[in-house]
Amino acid sequence: MTTEATPAPDVYGVVPAPRLVIELRPAADHVKRCSQCGAPVARVDETTTRRVRALAAMESDTWLLVPRARVECPRCGPTVEAVLWLDKYARMTTRLAAKIAGLAQVLRLKHVAAWFRVGWDTVKPRVC
Numbered sequence: 001m002t003t004e005a006t007p008a009p010d011v012y013g014v015v016p017a018p019r020l021v022i023e024l025r026p027a028a029d030h031v032k033r034c035s036q037c038g039a040p041v042a043r044v045d046e047t048t049t050r051r052v053r054a055l056a057a058m059e060s061d062t063w064l065l066v067p068r069a070r071v072e073c074p075r076c077g078p079t080v081e082a083v084l085w086l087d088k089y090a091r092m093t094t095r096l097a098a099k100i101a102g103l104a105q106v107l108r109l110k111h112v113a114a115w116f117r118v119g120w121d122t123v124k125p126r127v128c
Helices: 094-104 109-116 120-126
Strands: 019-023 044-057 060-073 077-080
Touching: 044 094, 094 109, 094 120, 109 120
Parallel strands: 019 060
Antiparallel strands: 044 060, 060 077
């Protein structure tokens, strides 16, 4: 038995995790809103699907397939539909971004990146 303190292990790689992909569809009565002014918008130019990273579910990397409508707002002109939990051009949910930013305040960037299985370059902008 040794009495020496064992140093904390360094993070060298990312452990692969199962992946969960969830396709979202708007409800039939969903009212689309302008992402700039919040006004309801009736005219939709096109809808594309964006792949967005979310917080892990059941220990799986979770991805959402989110339909993003390009709408024609009478006040603002062409813009994307507002989604409350997703910033305009974001590739991750606001909840995941907040969790990453919070942990990055107390842990090293590479440890936060390894925990969420993202690159350090994804973590760094949320701290600076």
